[in-house]
Amino acid sequence: MESSDWELVRRCKEGDRQAFRELVERYQRKTVAIALGMLHDREDALEVSQEAFAKVFTNIQQFKEEASFYTWLYRIVVNLAIDRQRQKSRQPLLDDDQGNGESGGVDATPAAMNSDPYEQVKDKELGDRIRMAIAELTPAHKAVILLREVEGLSYEEISEILQCSRGTVMSRLHYARKRLQSLLRHDL
Amino acid sequence: MNTCPRSERVVALFHDDELDSPLRREVASHVAGCVVCTRTLAAFERVQELVAQAVSEQLEESDFSNFWEGVASRIDQQAPPSWRLWLQLWRERLRPAWMPGTPVWVATTAALLVTTVLVFHPPAKDSPLPLPDPAPTVLAANDQAQIESLSSTATVFLWNEQEGNATVIWVGDDYEGDRP
Amino acid sequence: MKRSRLVPFCFASVLLGTFQAIAGEMVELRIETVLATDSSKEFDDRLRDIRPQLNEFRFSSYRLVQEERRRVNWGKQADFSLPGGRFLQVVPTEYTTDARIALKVMLMEGTTPTPLVDTRLSIRNHGMVFVAGRRHQGGTLIIRIGAVTDE
Numbered sequence A: 001m002e003s004s005d006w007e008l009v010r011r012c013k014e015g016d017r018q019a020f021r022e023l024v025e026r027y028q029r030k031t032v033a034i035a036l037g038m039l040h041d042r043e044d045a046l047e048v049s050q051e052a053f054a055k056v057f058t059n060i061q062q063f064k065e066e067a068s069f070y071t072w073l074y075r076i077v078v079n080l081a082i083d084r085q086r087q088k089s090r091q092p093l094l095d096d097d098q099g100n101g102e103s104g105g106v107d108a109t110p111a112a113m114n115s116d117p118y119e120q121v122k123d124k125e126l127g128d129r130i131r132m133a134i135a136e137l138t139p140a141h142k143a144v145i146l147l148r149e150v151e152g153l154s155y156e157e158i159s160e161i162l163q164c165s166r167g168t169v170m171s172r173l174h175y176a177r178k179r180l181q182s183l184l185r186h187d188l
Numbered sequence B: 001m002n003t004c005p006r007s008e009r010v011v012a013l014f015h016d017d018e019l020d021s022p023l024r025r026e027v028a029s030h031v032a033g034c035v036v037c038t039r040t041l042a043a044f045e046r047v048q049e050l051v052a053q054a055v056s057e058q059l060e061e062s063d064f065s066n067f068w069e070g071v072a073s074r075i076d077q078q079a080p081p082s083w084r085l086w087l088q089l090w091r092e093r094l095r096p097a098w099m100p101g102t103p104v105w106v107a108t109t110a111a112l113l114v115t116t117v118l119v120f121h122p123p124a125k126d127s128p129l130p131l132p133d134p135a136p137t138v139l140a141a142n143d144q145a146q147i148e149s150l151s152s153t154a155t156v157f158l159w160n161e162q163e164g165n166a167t168v169i170w171v172g173d174d175y176e177g178d179r180p
Numbered sequence C: 001m002k003r004s005r006l007v008p009f010c011f012a013s014v015l016l017g018t019f020q021a022i023a024g025e026m027v028e029l030r031i032e033t034v035l036a037t038d039s040s041k042e043f044d045d046r047l048r049d050i051r052p053q054l055n056e057f058r059f060s061s062y063r064l065v066q067e068e069r070r071r072v073n074w075g076k077q078a079d080f081s082l083p084g085g086r087f088l089q090v091v092p093t094e095y096t097t098d099a100r101i102a103l104k105v106m107l108m109e110g111t112t113p114t115p116l117v118d119t120r121l122s123i124r125n126h127g128m129v130f131v132a133g134r135r136h137q138g139g140t141l142i143i144r145i146g147a148v149t150d151e
């Protein structure tokens, strides 16, 4: 029978690395999915997720049993992804231009685009258009839409991860959806 | 343009399964018979489908074969300094049962360090005392209720009724004669 | 009860009390919506228990327009439809160490995505809090939120 998160965390606290490996394998795809949605770059997403797991392991003694493991993990992933995005946006725009091919060109900062991003990407594949639209959202809106639409989390869980009220989750979700609906109006 | 008195937000809550069952049933039967809400719901579903699809496409192309190795090497890089490993080794393997978990020399060094610091940097007479943990902020309180946090899109007044000993959250509606 | 049995019992009670006050598994949420106006002197007799509190609002007439009670588990939300397409979401989160019922309350109105009121508060068991001030049918709505749990 599969061990619960709680049981694995307890074993990790005793220094059991195999237990931690089980946790990593259980959540690696989910964390990478969040990081991908935030960063739109596979390499960055894998790195940020690995970094998040390492952070979790190092701080596992501070984890309180009454909290849920994945909300804690996802909070770290979201925060690291936001930091990574911030670092990247400080780099010269040239980097974004160079990164266009592999990552589907979704790294372009909103400032580098014209007033109607859809016009720029209307000839691209649907997947690229959607990623472009997600990239247009603010980090807070991205996080809320990914946690809801990709991970299927409840408002309560999202509010725990993002450390905000349920009301804030609702309104961010509303604005993120409105923005996506308007950017993807031809695909809806 | 067609409109519906049911707000879009309620449909969003319905779509996200954030309504309790009595209201969910009510909204479900409304949506079934309302063109506007059916369209709103369909748009929510389509956005969800597109976002999930875009992320899963990229996820499928990601290589997880060395994922754990990457995590493990990061953990090793963050490993504690060697003195801490020695301390752990002492605690878990080398320490005789009758000895304290922390070697005597560690305790002695720590005591010496503290003494040195105190001798060379005596605390100033008016140095502030460490503050106790701040108590949770309470916006309004009486015997009946305590408001811990409050946000509103309208103008809000909070007050405690004297006679009835009740707390009131007054959400202003801009009209003449608005109380308080 | 013999003293030898009483001692461990008291000890256990004290121990539990330090972590969480003892409460029932469920909470009853009581929502009453009152329409207050200055157009008459009518006082709805069903509101007599909260008359002193209502009088503080200084309206001349009070009528109960809606009343709903719902029993929910801790952490589970209850939604209440209110007059004028508004609705109220209430989640009882915990029974605090000082024997209060902690609630998350959101009041939603109109089409705006952000809740009109989003608050965390705690009330005494059998206690109440009022959310008031919104206009409705020529009057003002006073919503009384009450909560009760078995002690």
Ligand SMILES: [Zn+2]
Pocket (backbone or CB within 6 Å): B004, B005, B006, B030, B031, B034, B035, B036, B037, B038
């Ligand atoms: Zn409708």
